[in-house]
Amino acid sequence: MNFVKRAGTSLGARRSKTAALLAIFLVLCALLLGGFLLQAAAARQEAGAQRTIGVDVTVRKDGLTRALADRLGALGLVHRYNAEIAVRAGAQGFTPLTSKVPEPVGAAGGEKDKGALAVNGVRDSDMLLPFSYGSTKITAGRGITPEDEGRDLAVIEQRLADQNHLKVGDTLRVRSADGDRTTDVTVVGIHRDPAQDPTMWVAADELPGNRLYVPLGTAQKLGAGTAAVREAVYRIGSPDRARRLHAETERVLGKGGFDFRVNDKAYKDQVLPIQRVGAFAGLLVWVIALAGALILGLIVMLQIRERRSELGVLLAMGEKKWKLIGQHAVEVAAVALPAVVLAALAGALAGQSAGDAFLGGQGDAPVSAAGAADTGIEPPTVRVEAADVGKVAGIALGISLVSTVIPGVGILRLHPRSILTDTE
Incomplete structure (x- = not known):
């Protein structure tokens, strides 16, 4: 058988x-x-x-340009990145917030009219710590994305929107701090910053309600095109890739002279x-x-x-x-x-x-x-x-x-x- x-x-x-x-x-x-x-x-x-989630690496360097930040962001080990440019700007056709505390005697009053707005040029607003941690929330519309490059857009704070009766889709005219250039920006989002107004007098651009987020190109136009990148944040997959990114940063920016910080707490947790x-x-x-x-x-x-x-x-x-x-x-x-x-x-x-x-x-x-x-x-x-x-x-x-x-x-x-x- x-x-x-x-x-x-x-x-x-x-x-x-x-x-x-x-x-x-x-x-x-x-x-x-x-x-x-x-x-x-x-x-x-x-x-x-x-x-x-990944691991966020923050790179700071005096004179860091947008081109250098983009070169690091184009590396294969970087999943997404954000560069940030901070400039001051004035308002035209709408009223910025002012401190509720009386201005002290002797304060430089001329500066408040020229730069009442704190304009943050960003590539990807979702990667900013207040937005990614959830402390600052979008209450209407959306944030700034990499696809907004070349467009004049803005995400404004809820208090500024309430004071000027602004909503998503409205247009604002923003003037450079030196008063030489004006740019029309379209409101694509409204955010709510949990920070309360200071109990002592501060300049208008230091009020949380006067903070705007715009694409990097818009910030460069308001800053006469010479504004340097304040910092760039790169998201990589795991902590062991940070060493490779550091080596690439040295190759692009030169050895030394830059600050390289790794935030891997979220990854570990x-x-x-x-x-x-x-x-x-x-x-x-x-x-x-x-x-x-x-x-x-x-x-x-x-x-x-x-x-x-x-x-x-x-x-x-x-x-x-x-x-x-x-x-x-x-x-x-x-x-x-x-x-x-x-x-x-x-x-x-x-x-x-x-x-x-x-x-x-x-x-x-x-x-x-x-x-x-x-x-x-x-x-x-x-x-x-x-x-x-x-x-x-x-x-x-x-x-x-x-x-x-x-x-x-x-x-x-x-x-x-x-x-x-x-x-x-």
């Missing part, structure tokens, strides 16, 4: 033991698949967190826990595979010892030893494959809830205020893919082979007469 057909007959005749073996394999495959799914979900969530879950899932896969091979090896060894008489008869009839080992391997593999299918179905049904339990809380808690963004990581996405099922099937078949060949070789070293006459 063909040993494959004989394996099927044996499984049918020993239904209870076949069902028990199937249950063991099902648990084993479900745990293996769970480990792979958790590992893949953690990797996807970590990649997303590196893009949204929110990304490292995800990495630990992924490492745990990888370790889990190895432990389950080794434990499964050991347990199934012992079970198969006991089954072979119970079937010593059957083996002896088959050997005495001239059956080859490798076919007997093959029969047991086929029996175990025939049980393993349905277990893989059932585990895949279970993973598709319960995988997302398991991923939420392990990874769902990693990005929900806000980070402390000492330099971490109050932003959550995207929920984990757990999906059963063919590659993961293939890995489980490969490991299951490998365990089947190991758990049958190793015990089988020890028994089949005996002669048929020894097997049949040995009653132990």
Whole structure:
């Protein structure tokens, strides 16, 4: 009889033991698949967190130009970046806020008319600390984005908008501090700065309500085109890339003479826990595979010892030893494959809830205020893919082979007469 057909007959005749073996394999495959799914979900969530949270590197240098800042931002290891130019400007056709405290005697009154507005030229306002931490919020419209390059736009503060009855879509005329140039800007957003007005007199441009955010090009026009970049912030994927960025910064800006600060607190608080879950899932896969091979090896060894008489008869009839080992391997593999299918179905049904339990809380808690963004990581996405099922099937078949060949070789070293006459 063909040993494959004989394996099927044996499984049918020993239904209870076949069902028990199937249950063991099902648990084993479900745990293996769970480990792979958790590992893949953690990797996807970590990649997303590196893009949204990442590590912010702030570069400052006297005389830092926009062209140099853009060269660093074009590096492949930089996900996004923001450069900032600060200039003063005057208002034409609308009224800036003034301090509610009387101006002290002897203050330089002439300056307040020429530069009542604090204009911040930015490339990406979402990367500014007040916006990324959530302390300053957009109440209407939107912020400044890299796509706004070449357009004269502005995001104004809520108090300035209320005083002048301004709304998104209105046009403001802003005058350079020296009074030589005027620029019309369109209001695309209104923000609310939580800072209260000072209790003592300050110049108008120091009031939080007079702070405007505009694209870099607009700020350069108001600053006569010579305004230097105050600082540039670059978002990279992980702390280990900061050293590479520092080397590139030295190449572009020259060694020394610049300030290079790495803010990785948000990354450590929110990304490292995800990495630990992924490492745990990888370790889990190895432990389950080794434990499964050991347990199934012992079970198969006991089954072979119970079937010593059957083996002896088959050997005495001239059956080859490798076919007997093959029969047991086929029996175990025939049980393993349905277990893989059932585990895949279970993973598709319960995988997302398991991923939420392990990874769902990693990005929900806000980070402390000492330099971490109050932003959550995207929920984990757990999906059963063919590659993961293939890995489980490969490991299951490998365990089947190991758990049958190793015990089988020890028994089949005996002669048929020894097997049949040995009653132990």
